Amino acid sequence: MTTLESPGRTVVGEGIERVDAPLKVTGGAHYPNDFSYPGMVHAALVGSTIAAGRIRSIDASDAQSAPGVLTVITHLTAPQLPRGPMTQLGSSPPAPMQDDRILHYGQHIAIVVADSAEQARHAASLVRVEYEPTEALLDVEDPNAEILDNPWGLDSERGDVSAGFAEADVVVEGRYTTPDNTNNPLGLMSTIASWHGDSVTVHDSTQWPHNVRTTLAAVFGVPESGIRVLAPFVGGGFGAGLRVWSHVILTALAAREVRHPVKLVLTRPQMFTSVGHRPNSVQQIRIGATRAGNLVAIEHHGISSVAMEDDDFEPVSSCSAVSYACPNVVTRDRQARLNIPCPGSMRAPAEGQGNFALESAIDEAAHAIGMDPLELRLRNYAEDHPLLGLPWSSKALRDCYTQGAERFGWSRRTPDIGSMRDGRWLVGYGMAGASYPFYQAPCQARASLRRDGSAYVRSAATDIGTGTYTVMTQFAAELLGLEISRVRFDLGDSDMPYAPQAGGSGLTSALANAIHTACDNLVHELLDIVRDDDKSPLRGASADDVTVGEGRLHRISAPDQGEPYTDILARHGLEEVSADGRSTPPDGQQIGMAPSGAFGAKFVEIRIDPGLGLLRVRRVVSAIDGGRILNEKTATSQIVGGTVGGISQAMFEATETDEGTGRIANPTFGDYLMPVNADVPDMEVIFCGTPDRATKAGTKGVGEIGLVGVAAAIGNAIHHATGRRLRSLPFTIDQLL
Known part of the structure; x- marks a missing residue:
């Protein structure tokens, strides 16, 4: 059965208003910073004022005796914590405050917990630190920096680039640079942690609740089942919420120590050193073309920055491998380890930097041969995937x-x-x-039909302002043949079925495919209920025999032979019927x-x-x-x-x-x-x-x-x-x- 072929009113594609808009404009949308717990206290961070070296001494006595302070945790008092697990986006950032080493400016070296946020910030200013600084590596082209080859094996080579350039009538070459950019969502990243024995509830500005749950379980050695991460609304992210940063771990650590719920809100300057940034890059690109406008060679090399003990990677040259039908292409990416905060994804990671170099050089090649830049791109259009041949x-x-x-x-x-x-x-x-x-990444969803004829669909995704609440409500409504007003879609809770991150332009497809399967399975469940029901006009019908529309199931061949969902549930004494669905990424070789x-x-x-x-x-x-x-x-x-x-x-x-x-x-x-x-x-x-x-x-x-x-x-x-x-x-x- 393909429920998308239902003859009822189509709601997918319509530019309807956001279903979450009334909550947002009336103040009813609660962001992580909006929550509170009885007995909740507040935390503030102390950041390093050097970029490289060691802490010679750290004196927290004045801070500890300041009004309202409950505790000050430094590397001297913090427990040894393991690094978080490997994720679909790479390894977790290093665990915080594990020794006296300083790897970047702004590194978290202490967390202060006090009765109020103002008391915590004041006490944080009283922590005295003496450093033993060393020379910091800060330039991506510093010859002293450790250079890493492409760690993900994404370099590519096809054809013979030397022969291609020998064939070219025109060769253009340039060095392109892009700076660090900082994500800067309007909402400051914040975390609340509240422990109950070995269980913890966390409100976090995350784009991936399940990643927070998995990471906290690994770091603190507690079962995932005891961790609940809530992020029903997130004030933007642009990639800043894709990783579990050290302030999240430190908030949970502080809450466990003081045995109170703890809230931590980063300051704007801390956003620049605590939650990632677009890494800078230096790119060398060379393009060869004939006078007729045929690209015959592309060589694109990039180097970008990475933190001292992190593994974030952005292959900025990779776009050149697949953008054009050029027979001879080499792309190479490297990284330089520097004393900088950990980079992370920022909207259009890698492509944002690499496309600038490639598409500028393509324009330059068009100018050099006297061809319209649009015509040059059309002439070298890649009808098939240049690397896979599919x-x-x-x-x-x-x-x-x-x-x-x-x-x-x-x-x-x-x-x-x-x-x-x-x-x-x-x-x-x-x-x-x-x-x-x-x-795309694997995803799960659950769909339920209720006795009143409404539907409830959920998955542990996040909506960072992209419209996920709205489009998934529309999608489920069409799949089940219901009005928009009869469908509720929920997200942002790690207790819901697993969902991947809201990032990489992959959530909509992953989530929609899971919801599609869940709704199809829900229809199967309904047909199973009425399979032997003498009172149902759908008795004995298979999924291929029916479709949906106007809150009912009916036979495709005879639209008058059907019945509303409400009748099916009421007659069988059911308050709700549910079904799960999952999606997996398609395999290109299998689907051709x-x-x-x-x-x-x-x-x-x-x-x-x-x-x-x-x-x-x-x-x-x-x-x-x-x-x-x-x-x-x-x-x-x-x-x-x-x-x-x-x-x-x-x-x-x-x-x-x-x-x-x-x-x-x-x-x-x-x-x-x-x-x-x-x-x-x-x-x-x-x-x-x-x-x-x-x-x-x-x-x-x-x-x-x-x-x-x-x-x-x-x-x-x-x-x-x-x-x-x-x-x-x-x-x-x-x-x-």
Whole structure:
């Protein structure tokens, strides 16, 4: 049975309002920081003021005797804790406060617990520390830094690159750099922990409740069944909530020691040193092409930063391996171990950095051979997956190029440098291709039908503002043939069926496929109930015989032969019927296709005042292949938000580290630049393509693809307007003067 083929009113795809909006606008949506427990106390962290060395002495006596203080924990008093487990995203960050070593500025070296947050912060300022500093490694190109080869085996090579470059009529080469960026969700990350014996309830700003549960169980040696992690609402994340950071472990440790519930809320400066960041990168890329516009060789090498004892990895060059039908390609990625806070995923990890280099170099190659940048991309379009040799499960990038160009008015672009003006302003048109790789993880869901005719569907996922509550409500409503108002979807509780992280543009597909299976199984359960029921018009029907609509099951061949869910449950004395579902990632070899991530094309118009070096983005058109779109309004919002993030990456964001101390020099919203409303231009979003063939739901995910390509498109527009090829992000006034 395919319930999506039901003849009833289709609710998937409609841009309905968010189902959680009333709670958010009335204050009824409770974020981790909003919860409280009787007897709850508060914690504050002490961070290192050097980047490398050892703690010679730490004196917490003044802090311990300060008003309201319950305890101060340092490496001298903290128990030995194991590192958290390996996860689908790599290893857990190192356990906190295990010895006297300092590996980065801002490292947590003490936690203070007091009756109030103000008392805890004051006492934290009284902790006295003497250090034995050593020289810090802070530069990704420092020759003294330990260099790690690609730890995940994602380097690639095909063909003969040397022969390809020998064949090329034109070779372009460049060195591209991207800085550290910090995620900075508006809501400060916070944790509450409350122990009851060996059981603990945790409220956390996480994008992955089950990961928090698994990690805390391993670190504290308690059963997972005794740990409940709650995150029904999270104030943004952009990847910051994907790992279990040390402040979460320290909060649970403090709560166990003082035998009170403990709340910890990071400060804004601590967000820069405690919950990851986009690692910086240096990329060398070389592209060879013929005068006819055929790419014959691509060589892309990248090096990015990683913390001293962490294993986070972003293969920035990997996009070059699969973006174009080029016969000779080499991609290589390395990492440099530095005295920096642990990096982590930030919206469009790896692709955000690598696409900037690749798509800027593609534009440069087009200019060198005198070809329209759009035509060069279309000429080298990869119909099949270049590494696997399999057809894509779906790919509408060609449509993204052509439809996006038409909507933008790309044909009005005059190719000569500086040829377009508006008064004193130079006008530039730029574009870039974009992709984000396929990612899905196993997922589970449970669906229930109740005697009143309503449905309750749940899974331990999170909604970080992407619209998961809404689209999964829509999806379940369509699968069960119910009105939206009759379906409740819940998430954010580790006691619910397992769900992967809200990240990597993979949750929508994983969760939707699990819900699809759960709802199908629920229909099977109902048919089993009436299989021998003389009073049911569905007696003896199989799943292939029936479909759903208007709150009832009926035979496909005879719509009048059916009955409402309410009648089935009432007649059999049942208050509720439930069924579970699970999804697993598709295997490309088994299905004969390369599972496809999202694709897109970005078209940008910029204005530059050549006398002042002012850069303004005037408009952006994003054409996106996101597979089946479950809610056009929330999907559009994701692309718009990602595009703003791309503008921010291109023109504003850079986490500045002081070269002498390793101190983050701009850890506040007053110093860390981000776009405001006046910096955000008119934006259009169009969706191209059809449902993806690899999964039941047909979705791909659009969380990442909105950001990818924006920086390159802006850089390419700057070149069109000025002739300057900018290879270092962010683009600043001094680069344009």
